[in-house]
Amino acid sequence: MELTVEIQDALNQLEVLDPTLFATGSTADIIASAPFVGVDVSSLTTPAQDVSTDYLSGGDGDDHIYLETADVAVGGAGSDTFHIHSDADVRQMLVHDYVDGEDTLIIEYDSNGPVPVVTLVEAGSSSQIHLDGVRTADIRGAIGILEVGDISLVGVDRSIT
Numbered sequence: 001m002e003l004t005v006e007i008q009d010a011l012n013q014l015e016v017l018d019p020t021l022f023a024t025g026s027t028a029d030i031i032a033s034a035p036f037v038g039v040d041v042s043s044l045t046t047p048a049q050d051v052s053t054d055y056l057s058g059g060d061g062d063d064h065i066y067l068e069t070a071d072v073a074v075g076g077a078g079s080d081t082f083h084i085h086s087d088a089d090v091r092q093m094l095v096h097d098y099v100d101g102e103d104t105l106i107i108e109y110d111s112n113g114p115v116p117v118v119t120l121v122e123a124g125s126s127s128q129i130h131l132d133g134v135r136t137a138d139i140r141g142a143i144g145i146l147e148v149g150d151i152s153l154v155g156v157d158r159s160i161t
Contacts, residue, residue, distance in 0.1 A: 004043055010035040067093040067137070075103055083108055084129070084137050086116060092128070093137040100145045104152065107131065111155030118148050 003011075013035035015022040021033060031041050053070040062078045070091040073082055081104040082095050098105065107129070109116050116131040127142040128135050129151065139146055 004040070006039050007036075007041060007044070010039050067095070069093070072096070075099075079103060081106060086110075086131050086136055092135050095137065095139045096141075098139045098142050098146070100142070100150065105129075105139070105146075105150060106152045106154050107136075108154050108156045110158040112157060112159055115153060115155070118151055118153065120146060120148055 011022070011030075014030065014033055017035065018033065021029060025033075027044070030036070031039075031044070053072060054068075056065050056067065056071055056073040058065050058073075058075045058078070058080050060077045063075055063080045064083060065073045065075060065080060066083045066085070067073050068085045069087065070093065072094045074096045075082065076097070079102050082098070083106045084093055086107050086109040095105070097103075107116070107118065109131070117133075119130045119133070121128040121130055121135070122143050123138075125143060126138040126140050127146040129137040129139065
């Protein structure tokens with residue numbers, strides 16, 4: 001959710017005109033109030049995109065780890081499943097300890113669009129997963145081990161919130 005300058009101005013007006021509605025009103029009642037007439041509130045229903053780097057650690061055991069833009073993951077001991085969120089605006093993610101034959105890589109893509117083409121590029125000590133030519137994830141220590149067939153593609157309906 002993003003508060004635009006226009007929305008912030010309307011909230012400031014509402015705080016002065018109707019402090020009770022401002023403090024206790026529902027979102028629907030607030031955006032139906034006079035200060036919001038003509039204000040574009042579409043950004044209030046748009047989920048914010050996570051662009052921060054999160055450090056995810058599964059520890060011991062069999063884990064499901066969900067990576068989004070710029071996340072870094074360590075599965076730890078056990079059979080881990082790394083769910084990699086694909087998106088047109090992604091900054092690559094990093095998986096530190098993929099173990100072939102033990103861990104699983106899943107690319108979750110928007111099922112309302114085309115199925116992405118997966119390619120691998122070997123660079124340094126990492127196999128880079130590219131989706132439609134865009135570098136999406138680096139899998140450390142997977143050079144010569146990871147193959148495109150080791151990566152599962154799963155369509156997810158992103159229109160459902």
